[in-house]
Amino acid sequence: MEHGFHPFHELFKQLGLDCSPAGIEAFLRAHAALSPDVMLPDAPFWNPAQAAFLRDALSADSDWAEVVDALNAALRREPT
Numbered sequence: 872m873e874h875g876f877h878p879f880h881e882l883f884k885q886l887g888l889d890c891s892p893a894g895i896e897a898f899l900r901a902h903a904a905l906s907p908d909v910m911l912p913d914a915p916f917w918n919p920a921q922a923a924f925l926r927d928a929l930s931a932d933s934d935w936a937e938v939v940d941a942l943n944a945a946l947r948r949e950p951t
Contacts, residue, residue: 877938885935886921905946911939914946 883890888898902916912926928935 877935879938879941882935882938882942886924899945902946903948907947911943911946 877885879895880890880892883895883898888894902914905911905914912922912929914922917925924935925939927933928939
C-alpha cells in the first residue's frame with residue numbers, strides 16, 4: 872500500500888538495507904559527511920538499483936522524495 876509519508880525505516884527497507892534502528896545508525900555513521908559536490912544517487916556506496924530508486928524518487932517528486940531528502944540531509948552531517 873502506497874501512502875504519502877514514509878518513515879526512515881521504510882526507506883531503508885525499500886533500499887534493501889538493515890532497517891533496524893541500530894542498522895540505520897550504523898549506515899549513517901559509516902557514510903556520514905558525504906561531499907556536497909556528490910548528488911545522493913551518485914554516492915559510491917549505492918548499488919545500481921538503489922541509485923535508480925533514489926534518482927527516480929527525487930526526479931518524480933514521488934511520495935518517497937521527502938524521506939529521501941531527509942536521508943540526504945542526514946548523510947551531509949558531520950559524524951558524531
